[in-house]
Amino acid sequence: MQQSQPLKKTINPKPMTEGVKKQLLFRLLLVALLSLLATGLGYAVLSLPSSAPGLSELVAENLETSGVSNPVTAVLLNFRAYDTLLELGVLLLALLGVWSFGAVPERRESFPGPVLDTLSRLLVPLLILVAGYLLWVGAHAPGGAFQAGSVLGAAGVLLLLAGWRPGARFVGLPLRITLVAGLGVFVIVSAVLILVGGRLLEYPPSFAATLILLIEAAATLSIGITLAALFIGGRPEAGPNN
Amino acid sequence: MPALIFDIHWQAIVILLPLAGAIACFLWPQRGVQLGLISALGIVACVAALGWQVLELGAQRYAVGGWGAPLGIDLYADGLSLLMLIVTAVVGLGISVYSSGYFNQDRARHFWPLWMFLWAALNALFLSADIFNLYVSLELMGLAAVALVALTKGADALTGAMRYLLVSLLGSLFFLLGVALLYHSFGSVDIALLAERMEPSPAVWAAMGLMSAGLLLKTALFPLHFWLPPAHASAPAPVSALMSALVVKASFYILLRLWLEIFPLTNAALAQFLGLLGAAAVLWGGLQALRQTRLKLLIAYSTVAQIGYLFLAFPLASIIGWKGALYILLSHAAAKAAMFMAAGNILHFGGHDRIADLDRVVQRLPLSITAFALAGVSIMGLPPSGGFIGKWLLLEAAIRSAQWWWGIILILGGLLSAAWVFKVIGYAFTPAEVPHEARVVPATMEWAALAMALVAILLGLFTSWPLALMDIGLPFAGEGDG
Numbered sequence: 158m159q160q161s162q163p164l165k166k167t168i169n170p171k172p173m174t175e176g177v178k179k180q181l182l183f184r185l186l187l188v189a190l191l192s193l194l195a196t197g198l199g200y201a202v203l204s205l206p207s208s209a210p211g212l213s214e215l216v217a218e219n220l221e222t223s224g225v226s227n228p229v230t231a232v233l234l235n236f237r238a239y240d241t242l243l244e245l246g247v248l249l250l251a252l253l254g255v256w257s258f259g260a261v262p263e264r265r266e267s268f269p270g271p272v273l274d275t276l277s278r279l280l281v282p283l284l285i286l287v288a289g290y291l292l293w294v295g296a297h298a299p300g301g302a303f304q305a306g307s308v309l310g311a312a313g314v315l316l317l318l319a320g321w322r323p324g325a326r327f328v329g330l331p332l333r334i335t336l337v338a339g340l341g342v343f344v345i346v347s348a349v350l351i352l353v354g355g356r357l358l359e360y361p362p363s364f365a366a367t368l369i370l371l372i373e374a375a376a377t378l379s380i381g382i383t384l385a386a387l388f389i390g391g392r393p394e395a396g397p398n399n
Numbered sequence: 400m401p402a403l404i405f406d407i408h409w410q411a412i413v414i415l416l417p418l419a420g421a422i423a424c425f426l427w428p429q430r431g432v433q434l435g436l437i438s439a440l441g442i443v444a445c446v447a448a449l450g451w452q453v454l455e456l457g458a459q460r461y462a463v464g465g466w467g468a469p470l471g472i473d474l475y476a477d478g479l480s481l482l483m484l485i486v487t488a489v490v491g492l493g494i495s496v497y498s499s500g501y502f503n504q505d506r507a508r509h510f511w512p513l514w515m516f517l518w519a520a521l522n523a524l525f526l527s528a529d530i531f532n533l534y535v536s537l538e539l540m541g542l543a544a545v546a547l548v549a550l551t552k553g554a555d556a557l558t559g560a561m562r563y564l565l566v567s568l569l570g571s572l573f574f575l576l577g578v579a580l581l582y583h584s585f586g587s588v589d590i591a592l593l594a595e596r597m598e599p600s601p602a603v604w605a606a607m608g609l610m611s612a613g614l615l616l617k618t619a620l621f622p623l624h625f626w627l628p629p630a631h632a633s634a635p636a637p638v639s640a641l642m643s644a645l646v647v648k649a650s651f652y653i654l655l656r657l658w659l660e661i662f663p664l665t666n667a668a669l670a671q672f673l674g675l676l677g678a679a680a681v682l683w684g685g686l687q688a689l690r691q692t693r694l695k696l697l698i699a700y701s702t703v704a705q706i707g708y709l710f711l712a713f714p715l716a717s718i719i720g721w722k723g724a725l726y727i728l729l730s731h732a733a734a735k736a737a738m739f740m741a742a743g744n745i746l747h748f749g750g751h752d753r754i755a756d757l758d759r760v761v762q763r764l765p766l767s768i769t770a771f772a773l774a775g776v777s778i779m780g781l782p783p784s785g786g787f788i789g790k791w792l793l794l795e796a797a798i799r800s801a802q803w804w805w806g807i808i809l810i811l812g813g814l815l816s817a818a819w820v821f822k823v824i825g826y827a828f829t830p831a832e833v834p835h836e837a838r839v840v841p842a843t844m845e846w847a848a849l850a851m852a853l854v855a856i857l858l859g860l861f862t863s864w865p866l867a868l869m870d871i872g873l874p875f876a877g878e879g880d881g
Contacts, residue, residue, distance in 0.1 A: 201580065201601045201602045201604070201606075204600065204601040205602050209582075209583045211586055212470060219466070219470060236464065237531075237532075238464060239463045240531065243520075246418060246519065246539055247535070247538050249425075250513070250516050250539065250542045250543055250546065251542060253425065253513055253546060254545065256509070257549065330426065333425060333426050337422045340418065340422060344422065348415055351411055355465070356408060356411070356462065356465050357410075357411035357415075357464065359463075360464075
């Protein structure tokens with residue numbers, strides 16, 4: 158991203174014309190309307206009952222058959238796994254949208270300074286390890302695919318900042334396969350479950366833990382790579398590169 | 400054999416299949432067209448199977464993961480959702496065939512995965528019985544739509560797409576805030592459960608306002624239509640067709656579900672207000688369409704007008720009124736797809752879409768102009784066409800409920816549409832002062848446009864089947880007289 162020019166320099170101070178007055182009036186009207194909206198919403202929120210009839214009890218009751226003991230993971234990957242499936246689609250779609258704008262301009266990064274270079278060498282393996290831990294621990298404690306994927310994505314961003322670029326061998330089909338792995342595994346698991354006679358995303362209780370881990374592992378990889386690829390800001394072209 | 404077909408979970412398959420298609424098109428972009436067309440045919444077949452299932456067994460509720468609401472997510476297919484799925488399948492197939500000839504290799508590699516994602520989102524949306532899941536599918540649909548609109552390069556297209564993105568996100572966020580308020584109040588996001596537990600409170604009113612406002616913004620009801628003409632006009636022709644035919648209808652569908660099921664608070668004043676906005680949209684959209692000098696902008700403004708008709712059913716609040724609005728929705732989807740395809744052919748042929756320079760295009764692209772004219776018949780509401788049936792039903796509902804003034808809007812809107820249709824056709828017959836170079840239009844693109852226009856006309860000849868479909872599961876049972 159290029160730094161935009163400071164705006165103040167380009168705008169000449171103009172006398173207060175009719176148009177400016179109108180604009181000011183319009184803005185005042187906007188502020189008034191927005192305050193009205195905020196007041197109304199505030200009132201609505203304050204009028205809510207303090208004890209909400211949530212679903213946490215229902216989740217706790219069914220936790221045993223869900224395959225994991227962390228209620229958040231149980232909701233995300235089992236009870237409402239279908240939402241998560243579509244969310245993975247949203248993530249991939251965001252990248253597809255960015256890629257449709259064109260290839261990333263070939264730009265040589267300057268060689269990183271010694272601090273960044275050493276730091277990234279130290280941090281990236283650690284981040285990958287943390288991502289793996291978060292993925293595994295998600296079954297019974299806070300963690301899971303989205304957290305692990307974000308950490309993995311951070312590792313990717315760090316590498317990109319340090320001047321690393323994916324080699325030409327990885328930019329084509331291998332990269333695309335990693336990107337769709339999360340959604341792909343989810344869709345395949347759904348299809349197989351339907352083929353063996355279950356409903357959409359109805360895991361047999363004895364396989365639930367394995368299936369959730371499988372889906373989460375693929376999702377972690379895809380989320381991490383997608384976030385890092387979004388950071389590049391365009392479709393990486395296969396070209397002569399390191 | 401039928402038993403076997405009824406045992407298959409078609410509801411799940413019509414969502415998974417386009418997703419799988421999207422993945423395949425993304426992985427093998429050089430085979431995108433073939434993979435996309437195969438997926439399209441597969442989806443149409445599966446929707447047909449689901450339709451058969453619903454016709455035989457009645458409305459189907461499907462608990463994803465076997466949990467059931469409120470813990471899990473339910474899918475629900477009744478006549479209304481089935482109708483939307485079928486429209487999406489028919490128009491989607493037409494647009495897929497059209498697109499196979501329209502895009503060059505470079506743009507096709509982006510178009511097909513995005514379009515398959517959009518199709519998956521639409522199918523998921525029409526089947527969902529859960530307001531949070533509706534939000535997710537709305538996001539999926541919105542992102543796919545924005546990326547598709549941005550496939551045209553150039554500053555205008557990008558500005559249009561950017562504005563569309565912001566509007567789309569704002570609408571989704573309003574919807575999400577409403578979902579949060581409803582969940583906190585009633586402890587469920589399932590539509591049926593919410594309908595059972597519904598009782599008026601400030602939070603419910605706020606949720607209703609927020610969700611309706613967000614969806615109206617996405618549906619582009621006057622005066623929230625400002626983003627639609629630039630976005631729909633600057634997109635590639637098949638994308639414009641998708642946007643006008645299907646995407647704006649999806650948010651209308653959610654609005655309809657919410658109003659019919661969750662918020663049956665029968666607030667007459669609010670319904671009248673929506674009707675008034677609809678009437679204003681019909682007149683404003685018609686007038687603006689008449690003023691345009693570019694064909695695609697003209698068609699886009701006509702979409703603004705046609706969306707207005709859908710909202711005339713709110714103050715009428717009768718089963719006939721809803722059926723009329725839905726009939727207009729169906730025929731508009733087919734007719735508008737045909738119009739944008741025809742406009743795309745003209746644009747491809749002459750390199751421009753200035754109406755005054757159409758230059759006897761009727762002699763060189765007879766099929767496309769026929770498609771445009773036939774679609775125009777339906778948009779105007781002349782018999783025999785789907786548009787005529789829709790307007791007739793709305794008129795009947797207006798007279799039955801003694802609100803004849805809505806009938807005047809219907810007639811005025813029809814006249815305005817007639818004026819711009821004849822204006823375009825007139826220019827298509829007259830030679831322009833400056834002759835233009837012309838490019839060959841692939842036959843598939845011409846026939847796809849004509850096929851869509853014929854669907855709009857046939858909807859006016861075979862009315863009993865779609866109308867019977869609307870009764871499955873009684874989506875309008877909460878409404879008054881028949």
